[in-house]
Amino acid sequence: MKDLPLSVDPNLAHASTLSSSFYKDHGYLERSKDRIFARSWQWMGDLDPVKIPGAVWPITLLEGCLDEPVLITRDSQDRLHVLSNVCTHRGMLVAESPGNERFLRCRYHGRRFGLDGQFQSMPEFDGVCAFPTERDHLAQIPFGTWGPFLFLNLDPQCALEEFLRPVAERLNWFPLGELRYSPGRSRDYLIKAHWALYCDNFLEGFHIPFIHSSLNEALDYGSYEVELLPQGSLQIAVSKGAEGTFDLPSTSPDLGKKISAYYYWLFPNLMLNFYPWGLSVNVVKPLGPEHTRVSFRCYVSDESKLGAGAGTELDRVEREDEVVVEGVQKGVKSRFYDRGRFSVAREEGVHHFHRMVAAAMSVPG
Numbered sequence: 001m002k003d004l005p006l007s008v009d010p011n012l013a014h015a016s017t018l019s020s021s022f023y024k025d026h027g028y029l030e031r032s033k034d035r036i037f038a039r040s041w042q043w044m045g046d047l048d049p050v051k052i053p054g055a056v057w058p059i060t061l062l063e064g065c066l067d068e069p070v071l072i073t074r075d076s077q078d079r080l081h082v083l084s085n086v087c088t089h090r091g092m093l094v095a096e097s098p099g100n101e102r103f104l105r106c107r108y109h110g111r112r113f114g115l116d117g118q119f120q121s122m123p124e125f126d127g128v129c130a131f132p133t134e135r136d137h138l139a140q141i142p143f144g145t146w147g148p149f150l151f152l153n154l155d156p157q158c159a160l161e162e163f164l165r166p167v168a169e170r171l172n173w174f175p176l177g178e179l180r181y182s183p184g185r186s187r188d189y190l191i192k193a194h195w196a197l198y199c200d201n202f203l204e205g206f207h208i209p210f211i212h213s214s215l216n217e218a219l220d221y222g223s224y225e226v227e228l229l230p231q232g233s234l235q236i237a238v239s240k241g242a243e244g245t246f247d248l249p250s251t252s253p254d255l256g257k258k259i260s261a262y263y264y265w266l267f268p269n270l271m272l273n274f275y276p277w278g279l280s281v282n283v284v285k286p287l288g289p290e291h292t293r294v295s296f297r298c299y300v301s302d303e304s305k306l307g308a309g310a311g312t313e314l315d316r317v318e319r320e321d322e323v324v325v326e327g328v329q330k331g332v333k334s335r336f337y338d339r340g341r342f343s344v345a346r347e348e349g350v351h352h353f354h355r356m357v358a359a360a361m362s363v364p365g
């Protein structure tokens with residue numbers, strides 16, 4: 001299928017949604033790997049697997065989409081490194097399982113690297129001209145940390161600080177350092193839909209009264225707020241009652257509001273959902289044109305607040321969303337559907353996302 005330019009009118013009142021071909025044509029998905037995902041900040045989880053000097057942690061970045069082999073290490077001087085996990089000799093994976101090492105040795109022909117990725121030695125290479133060079137080190141991948149979390153980006157278009165600034169500034173009181181990973185509350189959902197349809201659904205509260213009856217009972221729909229950010233958007237869920245709401249500090253711009261959740265979405269596939277009990281991170285991972293994995297990773301800072309507010313029953317709400325997103329997947333493939341109009345009152349977050357997709361897809365790459 002050919003990849004025509006995508007366009008979305010900047011004026012919400014005039015705009016229509018992305019053409020359904022973006023969700024249907026495989027060419028767009030293939031191109032979005034380089035134009036969207038390989039240029040974006042990806043949340044890699046917390047730093048626990050690389051806490052100790054000598055730690056070696058191989059991962060595959062966005063398995064099923066980018067499939068990029070990455071190696072995270074902590075060297076003997078306690079410095080963190082994010083490296084390409086591909087041997088510079090003939091391309092074998094350097095580390096195949098997590099461990100604790102003094103150096104990295106490729107098991108194919110014995111090339112050795114430091115935990116900082118620097119080439120150290122290679123057997124049987126006497127007589128090889130102009131060797132080694134810079135290209136024989138493992139490639140360094142840009143990365144950064146925020147609280148306990150690691151982010152990496154194969155080709156950054158903005159600094160991590162800039163990407164996270166609106167979150168870090170508004171929630172500068174949030175106890176990031178107290179978050180504890182809760183495996184029992186974390187899980188992956190496999191959704192039979194295009195990744196962007198999952199994001200579309202996340203980006204509006206418009207459907208809450210229609211789809212999420214229990215959540216709708218807890219929230220004050222009329223006070224639901226959306227704020228557009230340079231790299232994403234924020235939705236603020238205001239509660240009907242005081243139960244399950246944040247104790248906001250006097251410095252918060254939201255002081256006086258009964259806020260039960262801050263739902264951040266950061267382009268293209270990261271959702272940071274802050275609740276009074278902690279943080280639910282959702283990472284949307286394309287697996288194919290009609291298949292998406294959404295990883296929910298739950299971090300708790302205050303167990304006593306787990307039972308109330310918008311942050312309860314996350315699994316139920318997720319399943320309710322899944323049903324409609326899978327329904328839309330079937331609908332956008334129809335010969336009778338191409339694009340729809342936006343609610344000015346309720347869908348500016350979706351419009352913003354569509355504008356960002358159209359802009360990213362139009363950059364040559």
Ligand code: FES
Pocket residue numbers: 087088089090091092106107108109110111
């Ligand atoms: S591929 Fe690694 S040493 Fe040959």
Ligand SMILES: [Fe+2]
Pocket residue numbers: 201202207208211212317321
């Ligand atoms: Fe929803």
